[in-house]
Each structure stands twice: as structure tokens, then as C-alpha cells.
Amino acid sequence: MPNIVIFIADEMRGDCISLNGRRNPLIKTPNLDSLAKDGFAFTNCFTVNPVCVPSRIATFTGQYIHSSGHRSLYYLIQPHEENLLRLLKKRGYNVVYFGRNDTFSKEAFKVSVTNRIPLKFTSKLKENPYTEDHYLRKSFYFGERTVEEAKDLDYYVIQEAIRYINSEVQKPFCLIIALSFPHPPYTVEEPYFSMYNRANIPDPIPPRLEDKPKFMNLIYEHYGLNKLKKEDFKEIIATYYGMITKVDHQYGQVVNNLKKVGEYENTAILFFADHGDYVGDYGLTEKWPNAFQDCLINIPLIMKIPNVNIKDKIFHELIENVDLFPTILDIAQVKTKYTHFGKSLFPLLKAEVDFLRNAVFAEGGYDPREPQCFEPVINSPQTPYIGIYFDKTNIPKEDRTTVARSVMIRTNKWKLIIRSKGREEFYNLQNDPDEILNLIDDKDYLTTITDLKERLLRWYLQTSDNSDWKRERLV
Numbered sequence: 001m002p003n004i005v006i007f008i009a010d011e012m013r014g015d016c017i018s019l020n021g022r023r024n025p026l027i028k029t030p031n032l033d034s035l036a037k038d039g040f041a042f043t044n045c046f047t048v049n050p051v052c053v054p055s056r057i058a059t060f061t062g063q064y065i066h067s068s069g070h071r072s073l074y075y076l077i078q079p080h081e082e083n084l085l086r087l088l089k090k091r092g093y094n095v096v097y098f099g100r101n102d103t104f105s106k107e108a109f110k111v112s113v114t115n116r117i118p119l120k121f122t123s124k125l126k127e128n129p130y131t132e133d134h135y136l137r138k139s140f141y142f143g144e145r146t147v148e149e150a151k152d153l154d155y156y157v158i159q160e161a162i163r164y165i166n167s168e169v170q171k172p173f174c175l176i177i178a179l180s181f182p183h184p185p186y187t188v189e190e191p192y193f194s195m196y197n198r199a200n201i202p203d204p205i206p207p208r209l210e211d212k213p214k215f216m217n218l219i220y221e222h223y224g225l226n227k228l229k230k231e232d233f234k235e236i237i238a239t240y241y242g243m244i245t246k247v248d249h250q251y252g253q254v255v256n257n258l259k260k261v262g263e264y265e266n267t268a269i270l271f272f273a274d275h276g277d278y279v280g281d282y283g284l285t286e287k288w289p290n291a292f293q294d295c296l297i298n299i300p301l302i303m304k305i306p307n308v309n310i311k312d313k314i315f316h317e318l319i320e321n322v323d324l325f326p327t328i329l330d331i332a333q334v335k336t337k338y339t340h341f342g343k344s345l346f347p348l349l350k351a352e353v354d355f356l357r358n359a360v361f362a363e364g365g366y367d368p369r370e371p372q373c374f375e376p377v378i379n380s381p382q383t384p385y386i387g388i389y390f391d392k393t394n395i396p397k398e399d400r401t402t403v404a405r406s407v408m409i410r411t412n413k414w415k416l417i418i419r420s421k422g423r424e425e426f427y428n429l430q431n432d433p434d435e436i437l438n439l440i441d442d443k444d445y446l447t448t449i450t451d452l453k454e455r456l457l458r459w460y461l462q463t464s465d466n467s468d469w470k471r472e473r474l475v
Contacts, residue, residue: 001091002172002306002332003171003267004172004173005258006176006177006270006328007251007271007272009179009182011184011273011275011287012247013298014294014300014301015295015298016240016244017032018030019033023041026200027245028245029244032248034255035302036302036314039310040303040314040349041315042314043314043315044315044316044319045298046321046360047274048065048321048322049065049071049364050291050362051073051275054071055275059274060084061325062326064322066460067341068466071370071373073373076102077103077108078105079108084328085097085112089112089113094115094174095114096173097116099154099177117161126145126185135228138225139225139228139285141236142186142187143186144188146189149189150189154180154181158254161175162254165254165258165263171263179247181244181250182247188239188246193242196242198238199234201237201241203234204230204280206283206436207226207284211438214401214402214423215290215395215402216284218399219392225284226283240277255269266306269304270303272299272301272302277296279295289366290406292408292425294433303345317357318359319348320360320361322340322342323342323344323356325342326340327342339466359409359410361410361459362407363405365419367400367421374396375393376393378390404421407456409452409455409459413429416449416452416453418453425438
């Protein structure tokens with residue numbers, strides 16, 4: 001059985017990897033380019049939820065979030081729930097977890113992971129450098145950080161992972177390395193901070209918000225983003241790019257040590273993210289729990305699997321992050337007895353099929369009947385470290401329809417988003433790939449919208465729950 005390394009970036013957009021200049025010619029990701037050269041990459045991988053916890057749980061279970069109930073930041077995988085790591089552990093893998101946890105409850109860790117490496121995190125985090133009245137105060141932009149501030153959680157995660165790889169490792173191993181970058185605040189140290197010439201940064205998608213959902217307008221106004229100029233957003237983008245190149249470097253450190261101990265060739269490596277980030281598109285920053293623009297749901301996916309040689313290194317077919325679950329199980333030669341909704345990528349890799357999916361789905365948000373799902377309201381913007389989320393947590397408090405439960409269907413041509421409350425959306429992606437013009441009220445598209453709604457209904461019908469497979473019965 002091959003070793004497995006799962007490397008997860010937080011809030012990294014799918015259009016922010018180079019793929020040797022074929023995806024984003026401006027950004028520098030040489031180590032990920034090398035991974036794609038040794039393996040392959042998917043340009044149209046979509047998360048089924050735009051927020052970290054539900055997205056990661058879907059990845060590690062192969063379940064849609066409406067099927068499992070994991071629709072908030074506060075309901076993690078429970079010990080009775082089968083998941084990828086637990087199955088790999090049962091298969092004989094030495095499963096070791098490094099980094100932030102947005103997936104497993106403490107009890108689930110005990111039955112799913114061989115060892116979770118404790119981290120001594122002593123560095124001082126960079127605080128918001130702007131005064132209360134500064135126009136960048138709520139933008140999530142913190143600018144350059146010091147070398148000392150760079151010794152953050154990710155720094156210690158990578159150091160511990162390298163130390164583990166260089167030790168006498170029990171094989172086969174599965175290492176999960178979960179970083180916090182490039183999650184906002186947008187801040188990075190040199191040489192990454194000045195790596196990208198701001199003048200060369202492309203213009204973000206403009207803030208044409210007249211036909212958009214209310215939450216987009218409220219973010220734009222409450223965060224003070226309506227005061228930012230194009231140059232300010234380019235500054236944010238350049239810093240975000242620097243953060244991604246830092247992640248690429250850290251990934252490279254791990255790979256170099258795998259090569260050093262002679263385990264690279266026999267190791268399956270998967271690099272992906274949980275979701276994306278606005279990073280200035282539509283005049284917005286960060287993310288939102290029921291927003292489904294491609295910049296938020298299209299995620300990077302680069303893989304290398306021992307003894308799997310692919311002639312065409314880049315796949316453009318539609319896939320979902322739930323598809324990673326059965327794919328990794330196939331790598332480990334694990335068969336499950338129960339239903340999951342992911343589709344293994346192997347038939348596509350082996351050219352046995354032309355595509356896996358003709359549509360992808362995503363869902364998010366919560367309704368007033370679900371107070372357990374809402375994020376706790378931050379009472380003051382001056383609260384250390386988390387005060388930057390003051391407006392993000394208070395917007396739903398003022399108007400709960402801004403996070404209303406929502407669902408999306410996306411094909412290569414169309415994207416439809418329906419909501420329990422609030423403005424819905426419909427885009428012609430062939431004519432409008434930036435999703436600028438919302439056509440939801442255009443009667444010329446009524447038939448297409450009706451057909452997509454029918455497909456959404458049938459998707460919900462087919463994935464509504466997951467019956468227990470043990471077949472136990474008390475008579």
C-alpha cells in the first residue's frame with residue numbers, strides 16, 4: 001500500500017495556482033507545478049460548501065452536508081460516524097494529523113487518528129494595524145508582517161511534519177497537514193510580501209451589485225469596502241498571492257523531506273483547499289456561508305498517485321470535493337459497505353469514462369429555526385484578534401435572511417442558486433464567466449431555470465439521507 005499525504009490549504013482559490021503558467025501565469029507555485037508534472041491537476045474541482053467545517057467534513061466522509069447534518073461550524077464528525085481517516089486506520093495506516101482541526105470532534109479523533117501531534121504555539125499574532133476610523137480597518141488587509149510574526153501555527157505545523165517524516169516512521173503512513181494560510185487576514189512576511197508587482201495584478205471583478213443578494217451589498221458597505229480604490233484591492237490580491245507562494249514553499253519543504261528519506265515515489269500526495277475567497281472580486285473580501293461565486297467554490301486539486309501515469313496532466317471535467325473520499329479509498333484499496341455520494345476519479349484517470357459529472361452542487365446557510373448554526377456575535381470590533389469579524393457576525397443578527405439556507409447547481413454553461421429567503425441568482429457562464437449579470441428575472445430563461453430546479457429536486461431526492469448499513473433489527 002502506498003503512503004498518503006493530504007495537504008490542505010485554507011481559503012485558497014482554484015484560479016491561484018500556476019500549473020506551469022497554464023492556469024494563472026502570474027502566480028509562482030513552482031513546487032505545486034512539480035507535483036502536477038509528476039501527477040495531474042483538476043481545474044474544475046468544486047467544494048460542496050463555501051465554509052471550512054462543512055466542506056472538510058464532506059471531503060472526509062463523502063457525504064453531502066444535507067445528508068449528514070453537518071451544516072454549521074459547530075457540528076464536527078462524531079465518533080460513531082465512519083470517515084476517511086478511521087477507514088485508513090482500520091486498513092493498517094499509521095494516521096497522523098498535523099495542524100488546525102475544522103473536522104473532527106475530540107472523541108472522533110481518538111478512534112480515527114493514530115496520533116495527533118501537539119503543537120507549542122508561542123508566537124504573537126499580527127493584530128489589526130489600522131485605527132478604528134481608517135478606511136482599511138475592516139477590509140481584512142493587515143499588510144506586511146515581521147519575521148517573528150511569521151512563526152505562526154503553520155510554521156510549527158510544517159516543522160513538526162518534517163520532524164516526523166525524518167524519524168523512524170511506521171509504514172504505511174497517512175499524514176494530514178492542515179494549514180491556516182492563505183486564510184485572511186491578508187498578511188505575509190518578506191520575501192513574499194513584495195514578490196508581486198502591484199501594477200501587474202489584474203483588475204478584480206467590479207462591484208456591480210444592483211442585481212445581487214442583499215448580503216453582498218451589506219458586506220460592501222459595512223466592511224467599508226466601498227471606500228477602497230482599485231489600487232487597494234490590487235494590494236490585497238498581491239498580498240494574497242504572496243501568502244499562496246508561502247504555502248507552496250511550505251509544501252515544498254515537506255516534499256523535499258519525503259524525497260530525502262526515500263518515500264516520495266511510494267507516496268500518494270493530494271493538495272487541495274476547503275474553499276476560496278473573494279480577494280477583491282465584486283468589491284468584497286473573505287467569504288460568506290451562502291455565497292457560491294466560482295471564486296469561492298472552485299478549489300485547487302493537484303494529485304500524484306504511485307504507478308498512475310497520465311498523459312494529459314490537466315483535467316477540465318467537473319468534479320466535487322466529495323469525490324476525494326472514494327478516490328483515496330481506492331488508493332488504499334479500501335471497500336466500504338455503506339453509501340457515500342462521492343465518485344472515484346479513477347475511471348476518469350484511466351480514460352474509462354469521458355466525464356464523472358455533468359453538474360456540480362453546493363449548499364450553505366441556515367434559517368432562523370436553527371440558532372445552533374449561527375456564529376456567536378462578536379460584541380466589539382476592538383476585541384483582540386477576532387474583532388475583525390464584528391460586522392460579519394452582526395450582519396446576520398440584523399437580518400437573518402442574509403444567511404438563508406441556499407443551494408446551487410452548476411453546469412459548464414449555467415449556474416442557478418435558489419434560497420429559502422432573499423434574492424436568487426442565475427448566470428450564463430459561457431457568455432458571463434465572471435457572473436456579473438444576474439438573469440434570474442429574465443423570462444427568456446424560464447424554461448432553463450425550471451429544468452435546473454427539476455435537477456436540484458432530483459439531486460435532493462437521491463441524496464436526502466444515508467440509511468444505516470448494519471441492517472440490525474430488534475423484533
